[in-house]
Amino acid sequence: MFNKIITALLILVIAFFGYQKFLKTSDVEHGNAAPAIQTHLVTGEPFALADLKGQYVLLDFWASWCGPCIKDSPKIVSLYDKYHGKSFKDADGFEVVTVALEKRENASLKAAQRFGFGWKHQIEEAVKFVRFSEIASAYDVTEIPTKFLINPAGEIIGVDLTAEDMDRLLSGRLN
Secondary structure, three states, X not given: XXXXXXXXXXXXXXXXXXXXXXXXXXXXXXXXXXXXXXXXXXXXXXXXXXXXXXXXXXXXXXOOOOHHHHHHHHHHHHHHHHHOOOOEOOOOOEEEEEEEEEOOXXXXXXXXXXXXXXXXXXXXXXXXXXXXXXXXXXXXXXXXXXXXEEOOOOEEXXXXXXXXXXXXXXXXXXX
């Protein structure tokens, strides 16, 4: 009897939270302003996403333990290598910001080095679940990898675009 009550309660809780998620409308979608980020990079340096206004920004939520994230890493590195330091018609450049959602502190550092992350904007949050990350919550990230392409005005112009789609978009805006 006790097991049936627990099972019923679990079903009610899951249904309630699923219903809440279904009803929730996200402000983090194409055309909306990217939520502010103020934190510290893995180097300890303060970081604010607003400091990158005027540039295209790829905001990538990932983790060193995430298979699909690892598979995407060479594509992100390729985009960075191709567009960092380039001049765009409507932007001062292109930057990548990675937010590693890690189960162990400093786990992303070895992986970033192994994958050849050449950008300085690397953030790591030690979390047990993705939803417990303050930055991931601000972006309604519930799974990884999740990527946001942000335009020079600070607006989201793509969510979970493929590397190929981002490449086409950025190449069409080069000077």
